[in-house]
Amino acid sequence: MKNLFRIFALMFIFASCSKTEDDTNDQCTGNCTILKGNFVTLNTEPVPNVKVSMKYIKSNELAFYSRKLVDTKSDQNGNFNSNFFIKDNEIGNTGGYFHIDIDDSNIDVNKYIRTNNLIGNTTTDIGFAIFSITNRDTIIDKTFYIPKKAYIKVNLNNFTPLQSDDYFEVQTLYPFGPKIGVNTFLNSEYSTGFSGYGNWRATNNNNLLNVFVAEGENNVIRILRRKNGVNTSEDISIFIPQNNTIELTYDF
Structure with a gap:
């Protein structure tokens, strides 16, 4: 019974120490970091409507913190570009990391090979992590290929x-x-x-x-x-x- 009480107490502490913020609507006006890139297919044709999001995440056994920085998608030219502000406690080796998620579920599964092709275990996730950003004027520039x-x-x-x-x-x-x-x-x-x-x-x-x-x-x-x-x-x-x-x- 004591062990069960400790488990519930730890769950309560973790829940009370968890925090999630969404700053994707904030406008960065100075000292901005840039996440940009494009999605192309055969013959470098653009792929629009691929979702791109980015979070800063820091967690341990007692607390979880997440701040959403970017929520965008590729335009008709296959390009995406978003500015955001990194807080002082997120710069350098903070014990946290930045995660970029790529969601291609909106593109035509009959036309393109996606990360999820609706047959079970298919193509690998193309999201990625950045474990340290040391300067706010950093430009993260990525090109991705989506095959026909x-x-x-x-x-x-x-x-x-x-x-x-x-x-x-x-x-x-x-x-x-x-x-x-x-x-x-x-x-x-x-x-x-x-x-x-x-x-x-x-x-x-x-x-x-x-x-x-x-x-x-x-x-x-x-x-x-x-x-x-x-x-x-x-x-x-x-x-x-x-x-x-x-x-x-x-x-x-």
Whole structure:
């Protein structure tokens, strides 16, 4: 009973020491920090209506503090730009951090590969954290790539599992997310996104799957097998043209 009382007491203390502020409507008029960037797709076409938000967060076992600094979205040119003011106790190594969240749920899931493609475990979150900003005149400038979505056909044939946990699946990897300069894996200047991971699996002896890929880009088609308890992986690099009729076939 005493332990239960201590738990409730700690919960009460934590709740009473938690604070959340929203300063996104405040206008910064001097000593501003800038969060800016753009979202592009194939042939550097702009991607509008991607939401961008930013918070300062500081927490420990007894207290939680959050201050929302930015709440904006990309315009018709794919650009976003927001000024905000960093408080004195948020500058430098404060024990807190700044988190930038990217929400692409408003863009067309049939046209673009998003962070959530409505099939379960799909492309990685492209939000990021900044653990220290030392000067108020800092400019945070980021470019993000949102691929155009295309489909290829993949045949996974002769799936005859020998053990109950055997599997046969396809995954796709493609340029996605922040501009990083050099991605030798995909011969791209953007980071790597991925889809699949348990969603495109063989369930019968022969399976025809419609698998999405990034149009106009180098993709990697990854074939994973667990056969008689032994795991193997096979990567196939392939360029996806517009209006492709690509069909690939693999045997278990």
